[in-house]
Amino acid sequence: MENLKDKKIAVLLSGGVDSSVVVYELARQGLHPDCFYIKIGPEEEEEWDCSSEEDLEMATAVAARYGCRLQVIDCHKEYWEQVTKYTMDKVRNGLTPNPDVMCNRLIKFGAFDQKAGYDYDLIATGHYAQTEIIDGQKWLVTSPDPVKDQTDFLAQIYDWQLRKALFPIGHYMKEEVREIAEREHLVNAKRKDSQGICFLGKINYNDYIRRYLGENPGDVLELETGKKLGKHKGLWFHTIGQRHGLGFGGGPWYAVKKDMKQNILYVSKGYEPLTAYKKDFSIHDFHFLTCNPWGDAGEVSVTFKIRHTPEYHPARLERKADGEYVVHSEHLIQGVAPGQFCVVYDEDHHKCFGSAEISWSE
Ligand SMILES: Nc1ncnc2c1ncn2[C@@H]1O[C@H](COP(=O)(O)OP(=O)(O)OP(=O)(O)O)[C@@H](O)[C@H]1O
Numbered sequence: 001m002e003n004l005k006d007k008k009i010a011v012l013l014s015g016g017v018d019s020s021v022v023v024y025e026l027a028r029q030g031l032h033p034d035c036f037y038i039k040i041g042p043e044e045e046e047e048w049d050c051s052s053e054e055d056l057e058m059a060t061a062v063a064a065r066y067g068c069r070l071q072v073i074d075c076h077k078e079y080w081e082q083v084t085k086y087t088m089d090k091v092r093n094g095l096t097p098n099p100d101v102m103c104n105r106l107i108k109f110g111a112f113d114q115k116a117g118y119d120y121d122l123i124a125t126g127h128y129a130q131t132e133i134i135d136g137q138k139w140l141v142t143s144p145d146p147v148k149d150q151t152d153f154l155a156q157i158y159d160w161q162l163r164k165a166l167f168p169i170g171h172y173m174k175e176e177v178r179e180i181a182e183r184e185h186l187v188n189a190k191r192k193d194s195q196g197i198c199f200l201g202k203i204n205y206n207d208y209i210r211r212y213l214g215e216n217p218g219d220v221l222e223l224e225t226g227k228k229l230g231k232h233k234g235l236w237f238h239t240i241g242q243r244h245g246l247g248f249g250g251g252p253w254y255a256v257k258k259d260m261k262q263n264i265l266y267v268s269k270g271y272e273p274l275t276a277y278k279k280d281f282s283i284h285d286f287h288f289l290t291c292n293p294w295g296d297a298g299e300v301s302v303t304f305k306i307r308h309t310p311e312y313h314p315a316r317l318e319r320k321a322d323g324e325y326v327v328h329s330e331h332l333i334q335g336v337a338p339g340q341f342c343v344v345y346d347e348d349h350h351k352c353f354g355s356a357e358i359s360w361s362e
Contacts, residue, residue, distance in 0.1 A: 009033035009166065010120040012108055013063060013070065015055030017181045017188050018126030018169055020062040024184055025168040026124065027066040033124065035063040035070045036116060038107065040079045058188045065186075071116065078111035079103075088212045091236040094260045095339025095360070101156050109161035122166040129154055130170040131162070132351075138163050139290050140352040142345070145173040146310040152343040153308070155355035156287055209236050218263030220248070223256050223275055232265045241276050241335015277332040283342045283356035284324045293353060294319070303349045306333065306342050306358065312349035325356065 009026065013019045013035040026033050037059045039052070056072065063070035083099050083106055090097035109123060117123050127150045128143035140162060143149040157165070169177050181189035216234040221227065229248045232238060238255045244267070256275040257266035268275040286292075294300045298319055303312035304327060316328040327342060341355040 004029065004031060004122070004166075007121040008119070009122045009124055010117055011035045011068070011124045012112070012126075013037055013059045014126070015058035015062075015188060016126065016193070017186065017191055018128075018177055020058070020126075020186050020188055021172075021177050021180050021184075022124050022126045022168045023062055023066050023068060024180065024186070027068075032066065032068050034120070035059065035068045036112065037070060037072050038112060039072050039074045039076065040107075041076045058191070061187045073112055073115050075107050075111045075115070079107055082106040082111070084212070088209070090339050091209055092213060093339075094235055094258045095357075096239045096337040097339055098153075098341055100153050101341055101355075104154055105156045105158065105161070109157050109165065113161070113164075117164070121164070123164050124166040124168055126169055127154060127167050128170055128172075128174070129167050129352075131165065131167065137290050141350050142352065143170050143172075148174045149310070151345075151352040152305055152341070152355070155289065155341065155343045155352055157289065159288075159290060162289055206237050209234075216263065218265065220265045220267055223266040223268050229253070229267065235260065235263060235265055238265055239335070240337035277334050278336040279329045279332055280326060281333075281336045281342075281361065282324060282326050282359040284359050286325060286344075286354060286356040288354040289352060301347050302353070303345045303347060304329075304342050305345075306336060306340050312345060314347070317344065324359075 004026070009031060011019065011022055011026065011033045013023060015037070023033070023035060037056055039056075041052075060070055083102050086102050086106075087097045087099045108125065109117075113123070128145055128148040129151045130141045130143060132139050132141050140151055140154055142151050154162075154165075172180075178189065213234065213236055216236075217231050218235065220229045220232050222229055235258050238244060238258070240255055240258070242255050243252050244255055251269060253267040253269055254276045255265060256268045258264070259266070294317075296319060300317050301314070302317045303314050305312055313333060314330045318326045318328060320326060336358060338358050338360040340358045342358055343355040344353045345351060346353070
């Protein structure tokens with residue numbers, strides 16, 4: 001780990017076990033970083049839900065135990081204006097967004113930096129990810145825990161954000177983090193991992209979308225035959241590759257294509273319909289975390305993932321004349337949904353180069 005003694009460090013402390021072990025790890029090195037709890041309230045003026053209150057209590061207890069200050073930073077407005085706007089803009093256009101990816105760029109390393117983080121050299125989080133300095137440049141590298149690895153969620157942060165990021169538990173497996181928390185009797189050692197959309201937690205994704213976009217019913221047709229099977233409530237509730245309880249019987253049915261103009265959802269039947277798979281697909285707006293390692297080389301070997309799963313898929317990445325890329329996967333990939341991020345790694349899935357958005361395809 002880099003020499004931290006002369007650095008001013010801010011810890012993003014959520015009240016969960018991972019960021020609490022971050023504080024412990026730094027304290028163990030004689031450091032007393034300032035801790036920050038980011039508050040994102042519900043969008044309506046309802047009561048703050050009790051799990052957030054409990055989170056803040058836990059964060060307060062952990063910071064106090066290690067002699068650190070804790071401050072609450074309100075990023076409510078920024079979350080709804082930036083992350084929600086991004087999410088709704090994408091789904092409205094039939095694309096599949098990833099709010100958790102944008103939350104890291106826009107909120108944890110973004111809005112937070114403008115409000116408090118600017119005063120610090122490093123921002124430490126409990127993400128399962130690591131960094132490495134190679135030839136004087138800082139790279140994002142994967143965690144040894146393939147199930148917990150979160151480099152995919154970090155693959156849209158800006159280079160200056162990566163330079164400020166510190167992942168003090170990134171070299172551990174999740175079990176090791178839990179063991180440390182139990183051994184140190186941290187108040188939250190036995191708490192369950194958070195789930196759902198970052199910060200929104202329990203909010204159901206479809207309800208979140210419905211609140212902004214409402215419903216827009218249209219036909220559902222079988223791709224192969226054009227036969228009408230029924231109605232959908234809005235294309236934005238469907239993601240390419242997803243198996244849906246559309247309630248038609250005779251399935252399972254998979255969403256395989258959206259016709260935005262005519263508001264039609266096409267589905268295919270069967271457990272593994274070939275229409276739900278792809279080997280070759282285009283990506284655009286490649287965001288490099290550190291730098292473009294390939295220059296304008298025509299083709300390179302990489303690994304990639306398009307979903308938060310432990311597998312990395314081998315592929316050839318082809319650079320087109322316009323500077324965009326085509327992914328040629330070795331294996332068939334299920335559910336290649338436009339708008340999703342394709343996160344690209346080196347052949348050994350060690351270094352994360354960055355990510356690009358999967359392009360719309362007819
Ligand atoms: N409300 C919050 N306030 C401050 N930091 C946060 C908050 N939520 C998440 N973070 C930071 O982002 C990191 C990753 O968030 P994620 O939701 O993936 O948490 P997690 O893996 O469950 O971690 P934790 O156990 O620390 O909650 C956390 O470890 C923490 O550093």
